[in-house]
Amino acid sequence: xxxxxxxxxxxxxxxxxxxxxxxxxxxxxxxxxxxxxxxxxxxxxxxxxxxxxxxxxxxxxxxxxxxxxxxxxxxxxxxxxxxxxxxxxxxxxxxxxxxxxxxxxxxxxxxxxxxxxxxxxxxxxxxxxxxxxxxxxxxxxxxxxxxxxxxxxxxxxxxxxxxxxxxxxxxxxxxxxxxxxxxxxxxxxxxxxxxxxxxxxxxxxxxxxxxxxxxxxxxxxxxxxxxxxxxxxxxxxxxxxxxxxxxxxxxxxxxxxxxxxxxxxxxxxxxxxxxxxxxxxxxxxxxxxxxxxxxxxxxxxxxxxxxxxxxxxxxxxxxxxxxxxxxxxxxxxxxxxxxxxxxxxxxxxxxxxx
Amino acid sequence: xxxxxxxxxxxxxxxxxxxxxxxxxxxxxxxxxxxxxxxxxxxxxxxxxxxxxxxxxxxxxxxxxxxxxxxxxxxxxxxxxxxxxxxxxxxxxxxxxxxxxxxxxxxxxxxxxxxxxxxxxxxxxxxxxxxxxxxxxxxxxxxxxxxxxxxxxxxxxxxxxxxxxxxxxxxxxxxxxxxxxxxxxxxxxxxxxxxxxxxxxxxxxxxxxxxxxxxxxxxxxxxxxxxxxxxxxxxxxxxxxxxxxxxxxxxxxxxxxxxxxxxxxxxxxxxxxxxxxxxxxxxxxxxxxxxxxxxxxxxxxxxxxxxxxxxxxxxxxxxxxxxxxxxxxxxxxxxxxxxxxxxxxxxxxxxxxxxxxxxxxxxxxxxxxxxxxxxxxxxxxxxxxxxxxxxxxxxxxxxxxxxxxxxxxxxxxxxxxxxxxxxxxxxxxxxxxxxxxxxxxxxxxxxxxxxxxxxxxxxxxxxxxxxxxxxxxxxxxxxxxxxxxxx
Numbered sequence: 001x002x003x004x005x006x007x008x009x010x011x012x013x014x015x016x017x018x019x020x021x022x023x024x025x026x027x028x029x030x031x032x033x034x035x036x037x038x039x040x041x042x043x044x045x046x047x048x049x050x051x052x053x054x055x056x057x058x059x060x061x062x063x064x065x066x067x068x069x070x071x072x073x074x075x076x077x078x079x080x081x082x083x084x085x086x087x088x089x090x091x092x093x094x095x096x097x098x099x100x101x102x103x104x105x106x107x108x109x110x111x112x113x114x115x116x117x118x119x120x121x122x123x124x125x126x127x128x129x130x131x132x133x134x135x136x137x138x139x140x141x142x143x144x145x146x147x148x149x150x151x152x153x154x155x156x157x158x159x160x161x162x163x164x165x166x167x168x169x170x171x172x173x174x175x176x177x178x179x180x181x182x183x184x185x186x187x188x189x190x191x192x193x194x195x196x197x198x199x200x201x202x203x204x205x206x207x208x209x210x211x212x213x214x215x216x217x218x219x220x221x222x223x224x225x226x227x228x229x230x231x232x233x234x235x236x237x238x239x240x241x242x243x244x245x246x247x248x249x250x251x252x253x254x255x256x257x258x259x260x261x262x263x264x265x266x267x268x269x270x271x272x273x274x275x276x277x278x279x280x281x282x283x284x285x286x287x288x289x290x291x292x293x294x295x296x297x298x299x300x301x302x303x304x305x306x307x308x309x310x311x312x313x314x315x316x317x318x319x320x321x322x323x324x325x326x327x328x329x330x331x332x333x334x335x336x337x338x339x340x341x342x343x344x345x346x347x348x349x350x351x352x353x354x
Numbered sequence: 355x356x357x358x359x360x361x362x363x364x365x366x367x368x369x370x371x372x373x374x375x376x377x378x379x380x381x382x383x384x385x386x387x388x389x390x391x392x393x394x395x396x397x398x399x400x401x402x403x404x405x406x407x408x409x410x411x412x413x414x415x416x417x418x419x420x421x422x423x424x425x426x427x428x429x430x431x432x433x434x435x436x437x438x439x440x441x442x443x444x445x446x447x448x449x450x451x452x453x454x455x456x457x458x459x460x461x462x463x464x465x466x467x468x469x470x471x472x473x474x475x476x477x478x479x480x481x482x483x484x485x486x487x488x489x490x491x492x493x494x495x496x497x498x499x500x501x502x503x504x505x506x507x508x509x510x511x512x513x514x515x516x517x518x519x520x521x522x523x524x525x526x527x528x529x530x531x532x533x534x535x536x537x538x539x540x541x542x543x544x545x546x547x548x549x550x551x552x553x554x555x556x557x558x559x560x561x562x563x564x565x566x567x568x569x570x571x572x573x574x575x576x577x578x579x580x581x582x583x584x585x586x587x588x589x590x591x592x593x594x595x596x597x598x599x600x601x602x603x604x605x606x607x608x609x610x611x612x613x614x615x616x617x618x619x620x621x622x623x624x625x626x627x628x629x630x631x632x633x634x635x636x637x638x639x640x641x642x643x644x645x646x647x648x649x650x651x652x653x654x655x656x657x658x659x660x661x662x663x664x665x666x667x668x669x670x671x672x673x674x675x676x677x678x679x680x681x682x683x684x685x686x687x688x689x690x691x692x693x694x695x696x697x698x699x700x701x702x703x704x705x706x707x708x709x710x711x712x713x714x715x716x717x718x719x720x721x722x723x724x725x726x727x728x729x730x731x732x733x734x735x736x737x738x739x740x741x742x743x744x745x746x747x748x749x750x751x752x753x754x755x756x757x758x759x760x761x762x763x764x765x766x767x768x769x770x771x772x773x774x775x776x777x778x779x780x781x782x783x784x785x786x787x788x789x790x791x792x793x794x795x796x797x798x799x800x801x802x803x804x805x806x807x808x809x810x811x812x813x814x815x816x817x818x819x820x821x822x823x824x825x826x827x828x829x830x831x832x833x834x835x836x837x838x839x840x841x
Contacts, residue, residue: 218713221705228696235691236705236754237677 018344022336030329039319051314052307060193064267066299066306067203068093068258072284073298074210075251079146080293081214082247083227088135088150090281091157092128092252096259098161099127101272104264105169105177107184116183117198120260128256129249131157136248140241146248165274177272186264194266203261206254211295223247255281279327286334292341305330355381355416355432355510355543357402362411364397366741367734371397372408373567381510384537384544386554386575388586389564390772392732392743395547396438398564399513402545403435404428426455434509438516438744438770440496444489448482452503474502478532494521497529505536511543512536516744516770518553522638522798530557551579551773586772602629604664605760605792606650611659613645618816620645623659625811625820627761627792632783634807634824635796637836641813643796647763650794651683652676664760680760686769688747695740699726699733699750706754725753730778745775752782762786764795768802780806800832812836 031041053059072089079086086092100120107116135153138144162175171178186196214220225233226240234240262268262276283305291297312326357379364372371394379385387395401408404422412419415431422428425435442451453467468484475482480498488496497517504512512533518526534557536542548554554561555576563571563585571585606627613620620642627633635643648654650661652673661669663679673683685691693702703725704718722735729749733742739750748771755762767783768776783806787793797803803810803824810821812835819835821827 216713216715217711218704218709219711221701221713224701225694225697225705229690229694231691232689232694233705234673235683235685236694236702237674238705239674 018337018340022333022340026329026332026336029332030325033325033328034321039321044315044319044321047314047318048311051318052311057193058310060195061267062303062306062310064194064196064199064261064265065310066302067199067265068261068280069283069287069302069305070203070207070299071254071258071261072281073287073302074207074295075254076284076288077210077214077293077295077298078223078247079251080288081220081227082223082243083230084139084244084248085147086132086135086150086248086251087147087285088132088153089251089255089284090277090279091150091154092131092255093259093262093277093281094154094157094161095131095252096124096128096256097263097272097276098157098164098259099256100124100260100263101169101177104180104184105272107181109181109183111181111183113183113187117186117264120184120264121198121202121257124256124260125253126256128252128254128259130252132248132252132255133245136245139248140244161272161276162274165272169272175274179269179271180264184264185270186261186266188266196266199261199265202257206257207295207299210254214295219243219246255284258284283330286330290334290337356414357433357511357543358412358414358417359398359402360412360414362398362401362408362413364394364401364406364408367737369732369734369737369741370567371743372401375411375564375567375569377562377569377572379511379543379545381543382537382541383560384533384546384558386558386561387545387547387564388551388554388561388582390586390745390774392566392746393564393772394567394743395564396515396743399435399515399545399547402428403433403513405435429455429504429507429509432508432510433513434504434507434511435513436497436500436504436515436517440493440500442488442496442500444487446488447484448486448488448491448499449484451488451499452484452506455503455507470506471502474506478502478505478536479528480532492521492525494525494529497521498525501529501532509542511545513545513547515547516550517546518548518550524638526553533557551582554582555579583773600630600788602790605629605631606794607660607662608650609660609662611646611649611656611661613642613649613654613656618642619657620813620816620818623818625818627794629760629790629792630787631792631808632787632806633792633794634803634810635794635813636800636803636810636832637796637813642816642818643811643813644765646811646813646818647683647765647794647796650676650761651681651763653683680756680758681763682755682759682761683763684751684755684765684767686765688744688751689740692751693739693747696738698736698738699731700735702739702750702754706756729753729782744770745772748775748779752779758789759786759791762791762793764793766797767795768797768799776802800836804832 034041034044051058052062072093076086076089100123103116103120103123131153135146135149138149139146165175165177169177186199189195189197222233222238222243225236225238226243230240258280259277262278262280263272264270287298287301287305290301308326308330309323312321312323315321315325316323359375359377362372362375375398387398389395400406402413404425404427414420420431422431443454449464449468449471452471453464456467471482471484478501480502482495482499482502488499491499501512517529533544537544546554546558559575561573561575561582562569563573565586573581573585604626608623608625611623623646635646637643645654649656652668652671652675656669660667663681668676668679689695700719700722703722704713704715707718707721719735726733726735729752731749731753732746739747742750768779771779783793807824810824810832812819812821812832814836821832821835
C-alpha cells in the first residue's frame with residue numbers, strides 16, 4: 001500500500017533505491033566503453049580513485065572543486081523550489097567572475113587582502129544578482145520564460161567575456177587577463193594544499209543559509225507554495241513577482257560567488273580566461289535534479305561530482321583517456337537516476353493496482 | 355454496458371475514503387451516487403474511470419474483470435468521466451480540444467474532426483463554436499464539449515461529477531434532455547454523482563447512497579425526498595431561521611463602475627454595501643458577476659468609475675493592498691486558485707498565519723489541529739490538501755480566511771457541497787456577518803441567493819439591477835430578471 005504522506009526517511013530510502021542501481025548501471029556502461037577501446041576498466045578505476053582521493057593534496061583539490069558547484073546548487077535549490085528553472089545560472093557564474101575581476105585586476109602587490117577579498121566577493125555577488133535580475137524581470141514584466149531568457153543571457157554573458165578578454169582587458173597574445181597580484185587571490189590555508197579558508201567559509205555559509213531558508217522561514221514556505229501553484233500562492237497573499245525577483249537574485253549572487261572562486265581560488269589559474277564558468281552552473285542544475293530538490297544531499301553529491309574531474313585528470317595523464325569521459329559519467333548518472341525514479345514510481349503504481 | 359464494482363476499498367493515509375463498496379449498474383439506466391461531502395463519491399468514480407487505482411476490489415464490465423492504469427485505458431473500455439472542473443486545455447480551441455485523444459494517424463485530420471464535432475454536438479442539442487477558445491467558454495459549455503468528446507471516443511458509461519454546479523438553468527435543461535435521450539435511444543449507462551436532491555429526482559431511476567465511505571442504502575426512484583435525506587444524513591435536517599439584519603456603517607461604495615468581463619462589459623454599476631450586510635449576485639453564468647467580484651478584490655482593474663472602501667478610494671489598489679485593508683476573496687476553483695496542491699494543511703495555515711521571518715512549526719501544527727477541529731475538516735494536519743474531498747477543501751479555504759474582515763468576496767461559496775456542509779458554511783458566514791463583515795457572494799443557486807441575501811444584484815447582459823427587498827420578491831420574479839425581463 002502506498003501512502004500519500006511521505007516521510008523524510010521514506011525519501012532517503014527512495015534516494016538509495018534509485019541511486020545505487022543507477023550508479024551500478026553507469027559504471028558498467030563506462031566499463032564497456034573502456035573495454036571497447038582496449039583499456040583495462042579495473043586499472044582505470046584504480047587510477048581514477050587514486051587520482052581523485054589518493055593523497056591529501058588530491059582530496060583538498062576535490063573539496064575546492066566542489067565549492068563552486070555547492071554554491072550554484074544552493075542557489076538553484078531556491079529557484080527550483082519556487083518553480084523557476086534558472087538555466088541562466090551559467091551566465092550568472094560568468095558575470096560573477098567578470099565582476100570579481102574588475103577589482104582583482106587593479107589590485108597591486110602591496111594591497112591589503114583583508115579588504116580586497118571581501119570586496120571581490122561582494123562585487124561578484126552583485127554581478128551575478130544583476131544578471132539574474134534581468135532574467136527575472138524579463139519573466140515578471142515581459143512574460144519571457146526564465147529558461148529561454150536564461151539561455152539567451154548565457155550567450156550574451158559569454159560574448160561579453162570574450163569581448164573583454166580580446167579587447168580592453170587583454171594581456172599578451174592570448175584572450176586572457178594578466179595573472180592577478182597575490183593579495184587579490186584567495187590565500188592557502190597551508191602550503192602544499194589548495195585549501196582556502198575564505199572559499200570554504202562562503203560556500204558552506206551559503207549552503208547553510210539556503211538550508212535554513214527552505215526549512216524554517218516563511219519566505220522558504222512561500223517559495224515552496226509558489227513552486228506548486230503560483231496562482232493559489234498569489235491569492236493566499238504571497239507576493240509572487242517580488243519573490244521571483246528575490247529568489248533569482250539570491251541564486252545569481254551565489255552563482256556570482258562561484259564565479260569569483262573559479263577565478264581566485266588556489267586551484268584556479270589566478271586570471272580571467274575564456275570559458276571561465278566551465279559548465280559549473282549546469283553541473284549545479286544536474287546536482288539539484290539528482291537530489292530531487294532536497295537540500296540535505298546537495299553537499300555530498302557536489303563532492304561526489306567534484307571527484308570526477310580531478311580523477312579523470314589522472315586518467316588523462318596515465319592512461320591517455322580523454323577528460324570528457326568524466327562528463328559522460330556525470331551526465332549518464334543523472335539520466336540513470338531520473339530513469340530509475342520514473343521506473344520506481346511506475347512499479348509502485350502498478351503494484352498498488354494489483 | 356453493465357458495470358459491477360466488487361468490494362472496492364481505498365485509503366488515503368488513515369482516511370478510509372471507500373470501505374468495501376459493491377454495486378451493480380445496468381445499461382440504459384441513469385444512476386445517482388448520492389452522499390454528503392467526503393462520503394467517498396468522487397474517490398469511487400475516480401477509481402472506476404482509471405484516475406486512481408483501488409487498494410483492493412474488482413471492477414467487472416459485462417461480467418469481465420478489467421484493470422485500468424490510466425483514464426485513457428478506462429475510456430478504451432468505454433468508461434468516460436466528466437469532472438467537476440472540466441479537464442480541458444484552456445489555451446486551445448474547442449476543435450483542438452475535441453481532436454485531442456482522437457485515435458487517428460500522425461497528422462490530425464481537422465476536417466474530419468470538425469465534422470465529427472458538429473455531428474455529435476447536433477445529436478445532443480449542444481451549440482458549440484469549434485473555433486472559440488476554451489478559456490472564453492462558461493463552465494456549462496466546457497462541460498458540453500467534454501461530453502461530446504467522451505462520446506465521440508466511444509464512451510458507453512458516462513460518469514458526471516456534480517454536473518449542475520456552476521451552469522445555468524437552461525444549460526441544465528439541455529444537459530438533462532440529452533442525457534435522457536442517450537440512455538433511452540443508445541442504451542448508455544449514466545452515473546450522476548451529486549448531492550442535489552432535485553437533480554437526482556429529475557433524472558435518475560436508481561439511487562445509491564454513500565456515507566463515510568460505505569454504501570448505506572439503495573433506492574429505486576421515484577421516492578420521497580425525506581427518505582433520501584434520511585438515507586444521506588441518517589436524520590432529517592431542518593432550516594434555521596436567519597437572524598435579523600443589523601446594518602452597520604458603509605463599508606464599500608461602488609460608483610459608476612465599468613469592468614470588462616469575459617464576453618461583455620459590465621457598465622455603470624452603483625452599489626453601497628454596509629457592514630453586516632449580505633449581497634447576493636445572481637445571473638446567468640458569465641453575466642459579469644465574476645468580473646465585479648474580482649474588481650472589488652483588486653484582481654481586475656475597472657476601466658471607469660470608483661471603488662471606495664471605508665472612505666478611501668481603492669480603485670487602483672492591487673489585490674495584496676486590498677487584503678491588507680481587510681478584504682478577502684475566496685475563488686470557486688479551490689485547487690486552481692485557492693489552495694496549493696502538494697502542501698499539507700499545516701503548511702497552509704503556516705502560510706496564512708501572520709508572523710516573523712521564521713515559521714513556528716509547532717504553533718502552525720497546533721493552529722492546524724485547532725482549526726481542523728473547529729471547522730470540522732475531515733483530514734489531518736499532515737494531510738496533503740488534494741487528498742481531501744471537495745467539501746473539506748472548502749472548509750479549509752474558510753478556515754484560512756483572517757478573522758477580522760471588512761469585506762468578504764466569495765464565488766459560489768457552496769459549490770459542490772451537500773446540504774449539510776452548505777448549511778454549515780453559511781453558519782460560518784453568518785457568524786462573520788454578525789461580527790460586522792460585509793459579504794458579497796455569487797451563486798448559480800437561486801434558492802441560496804434568496805435565502806441568505808439581504809439584497810440582491812441581478813446581472814444580465816452587462817446591466818446590474820438591484821433588488822432591495824428579497825422578502826417581497828418571488829423566485830420566479832428573480833428568474834425573469836436573470837433572463838433579462840423587467841419585472
